[in-house]
Amino acid sequence: MSIRIGILGYGNLGRGVEAAIAHNPDMELVGVFTRRDPASVKIATAGVSVYHTDDAEKMQDQIDVMIICGGSATDLPKMTPKYAAMFNVVDSFDTHAHIPEHFAAVDAAAKKAGKIGLISCGWDPGMFSLNRVYANAILPDGKDYTFWGRGVSQGHSDAIRRIEGVKDARQYTCPVEAAVESVRAGENPELTTRQKHTRECYVVAEAGADLARIEREIKTMPNYFDEYDTTVHFISEEELQRDHAGLPHGGFVIRSGKTGDGTHKHIIEYRLKLDSNPEFTGSVLAACARAAYRMNQDGQTGGKTMLDIAPAYLCAQSGEELRAHLL
Amino acid sequence: MSIRIGILGYGNLGRGVEAAIAHNPDMELVGVFTRRDPASVKIATAGVSVYHTDDAEKMQDQIDVMIICGGSATDLPKMTPKYAAMFNVVDSFDTHAHIPEHFAAVDAAAKKAGKIGLISCGWDPGMFSLNRVYANAILPDGKDYTFWGRGVSQGHSDAIRRIEGVKDARQYTCPVEAAVESVRAGENPELTTRQKHTRECYVVAEAGADLARIEREIKTMPNYFDEYDTTVHFISEEELQRDHAGLPHGGFVIRSGKTGDGTHKHIIEYRLKLDSNPEFTGSVLAACARAAYRMNQDGQTGGKTMLDIAPAYLCAQSGEELRAHLL
Numbered sequence: 001m002s003i004r005i006g007i008l009g010y011g012n013l014g015r016g017v018e019a020a021i022a023h024n025p026d027m028e029l030v031g032v033f034t035r036r037d038p039a040s041v042k043i044a045t046a047g048v049s050v051y052h053t054d055d056a057e058k059m060q061d062q063i064d065v066m067i068i069c070g071g072s073a074t075d076l077p078k079m080t081p082k083y084a085a086m087f088n089v090v091d092s093f094d095t096h097a098h099i100p101e102h103f104a105a106v107d108a109a110a111k112k113a114g115k116i117g118l119i120s121c122g123w124d125p126g127m128f129s130l131n132r133v134y135a136n137a138i139l140p141d142g143k144d145y146t147f148w149g150r151g152v153s154q155g156h157s158d159a160i161r162r163i164e165g166v167k168d169a170r171q172y173t174c175p176v177e178a179a180v181e182s183v184r185a186g187e188n189p190e191l192t193t194r195q196k197h198t199r200e201c202y203v204v205a206e207a208g209a210d211l212a213r214i215e216r217e218i219k220t221m222p223n224y225f226d227e228y229d230t231t232v233h234f235i236s237e238e239e240l241q242r243d244h245a246g247l248p249h250g251g252f253v254i255r256s257g258k259t260g261d262g263t264h265k266h267i268i269e270y271r272l273k274l275d276s277n278p279e280f281t282g283s284v285l286a287a288c289a290r291a292a293y294r295m296n297q298d299g300q301t302g303g304k305t306m307l308d309i310a311p312a313y314l315c316a317q318s319g320e321e322l323r324a325h326l327l
Numbered sequence: 328m329s330i331r332i333g334i335l336g337y338g339n340l341g342r343g344v345e346a347a348i349a350h351n352p353d354m355e356l357v358g359v360f361t362r363r364d365p366a367s368v369k370i371a372t373a374g375v376s377v378y379h380t381d382d383a384e385k386m387q388d389q390i391d392v393m394i395i396c397g398g399s400a401t402d403l404p405k406m407t408p409k410y411a412a413m414f415n416v417v418d419s420f421d422t423h424a425h426i427p428e429h430f431a432a433v434d435a436a437a438k439k440a441g442k443i444g445l446i447s448c449g450w451d452p453g454m455f456s457l458n459r460v461y462a463n464a465i466l467p468d469g470k471d472y473t474f475w476g477r478g479v480s481q482g483h484s485d486a487i488r489r490i491e492g493v494k495d496a497r498q499y500t501c502p503v504e505a506a507v508e509s510v511r512a513g514e515n516p517e518l519t520t521r522q523k524h525t526r527e528c529y530v531v532a533e534a535g536a537d538l539a540r541i542e543r544e545i546k547t548m549p550n551y552f553d554e555y556d557t558t559v560h561f562i563s564e565e566e567l568q569r570d571h572a573g574l575p576h577g578g579f580v581i582r583s584g585k586t587g588d589g590t591h592k593h594i595i596e597y598r599l600k601l602d603s604n605p606e607f608t609g610s611v612l613a614a615c616a617r618a619a620y621r622m623n624q625d626g627q628t629g630g631k632t633m634l635d636i637a638p639a640y641l642c643a644q645s646g647e648e649l650r651a652h653l654l
Contacts, residue, residue, distance in 0.1 A: 019587040137641035264602035275591035287464040314464035
């Protein structure tokens with residue numbers, strides 16, 4: 001029998017999860033849940049219905065895992081604990097600083113309901129976190145580096161769009177190649193924010209807008225840009241559509257450490273190069289839904305992160321198959 | 328209280344484990360066990376005794392985890408099941424083709440004793456296996472590539488040493504850079520054995536030996552060299568000692584996959600660059616010993632691999648600390 005999945009929220013990430021389920025024959029999409037009018041939402045999977053979120057409660061015996069595709073700022077802190085009281089749930093909560101309190105809320109709700117509440121799945125937090133933990137466990141005497149990009153930051157793109165005179169914008173976060181190479185060479189550099197990443201902005205300005213002012217406002221924007229070397233390119237709307245329509249992303253997690261008397265250095269590197277951030281994140285969420293279902297079947301309950309998942313739970317193959325072919 | 332560790336076997340790997348324990352304050356080395364005369368074995372850790380393997384049985388209440396540092400060909404198939412009947416055990420069994428039967432033997436012994444029998448820990452099998460499983464779980468529609476090196480293969484070095492007229496030798500396995508780059512570019516190449524790796528041999532010949540014959544015998548040796556492009560360098564004993572004394576290794580695991588309608592490609596890459604293969608492998612075994620102890624404390628028993636370990640078990644920090652700082 002397949003694992004019956006619900007998707008709550010149908011933006012870029014919800015569509016990414018839907019696409020991932022189609023690649024996993026042991027999973028079945030039961031429904032998409034939305035806060036909008038269900039009649040206004042058209043989904044990609046033939047024969048699957050769109051429901052209002054209010055209907056989810058009545059469908060507890062039809063769904064094994066609900067994947068919650070909301071924003072971390074306001075949606076998930078409310079939604080994940082709420083639905084963890086009804087379903088095994090998976091989310092991609094990514095506000096690192098607030099993970100402990102989000103975990104506590106989801107853990108309480110999931111434990112009470114006898115369900116699994118799996119939070120902060122994706123690639124960072126998620127696969128990058130796993131690689132930080134594995135590398136720290138193996139090389140306790142070492143130093144961690146995380147680089148992001150080259151990829152589109154939606155938060156930074158939105159920040160540019162809020163400037164007066166800006167019609168549209170796309171911001172790429174780029175790792176500084178020299179810094180990555182120094183880390184890879186085991187030089188253990190101390191790197192400032194500016195030395196690790198640069199920011200590239202592609203901006204469509206409104207006709208007659210003061211370009212110099214827009215550029216200045218971007219480059220001096222606190223938190224978002226002022227600590228970085230930022231370049232601003234003004235382009236046409238056509239160029240933005242043609243050259244910057246995608247949502248690529250990726251990055252590197254590197255740990256550099258020593259063993260023995262310190263003579264021997266070791267570099268552990270994990271790297272992602274993603275054509276579509278939401279489709280990759282959705283694929284991680286789908287694998288996590290499989291794990292959440294299986295862990296709950298095995299009697300586990302409560303709040304979890306990817307650090308609590310035995311890797312075999314994520315993969316469709318059996319333990320025997322994994323030992324014979326992938327170990 | 329620290330986790331009390333025994334090391335069984337004191338070759339390169341046993342010394343690597345010993346070095347790793349010194350970097351992990353939550354672990355304590357209780358003793359090294361050897362089949363040789365204990366008086367003949369001098370270890371690095373002050374104040375720790377060397378025992379004969381026959382004494383291990385009497386020390387079951389003094390040791391939480393026994394790390395078994397033997398060879399995969401003949402030692403581990405006997406030793407790991409034997410000691411799994413007395414201790415939580417960890418080994419680095421690396422004959423991929425025989426993992427299923429080794430797992431079955433260790434599983435039976437460990438289950439009966441109520442212990443954990445954790446096999447095939449290290450980097451391949453081990454960290455590379457984990458990365459193959461994670462990447463397969465996330466991108467079911469894709470292709471795996473594993474490259475090894477540049478690093479010393481002890482098996483291939485030994486094979487050269489068995490040739491008449493060879494005094495000493497060191498063999499490096501090297502990934503073909505063009506193949507790695509093609510995989511990284513998402514080209515999904517079909518690669519033959521020859522296209523993936525080359526073999527570099529540094530050979531010290533006995534005085535007056537027929538160098539042309541030695542080179543020919545190396546290059547045509549079945550299984551070891553005949554399917555590869557192999558280069559042979561004759562060097563002096565001094566040069567071998569000066570330039571090739573270490574045991575570096577490493578490699579790459581790359582999965583290239585597609586999501587959605589196939590438009591979007593993703594590359595997941597895991598890379599190790601190790602100055603000392605035995606010290607790195609020993610560091611993985613030490614982390615695995617921590618996990619074996621904790622899993623057993625949590626009531627788990629039986630045969631396990633790294634695919635069955637929730638990553639948080641490997642790391643000294645608590646779940647709260649990991650969620651706050653590494654997630």
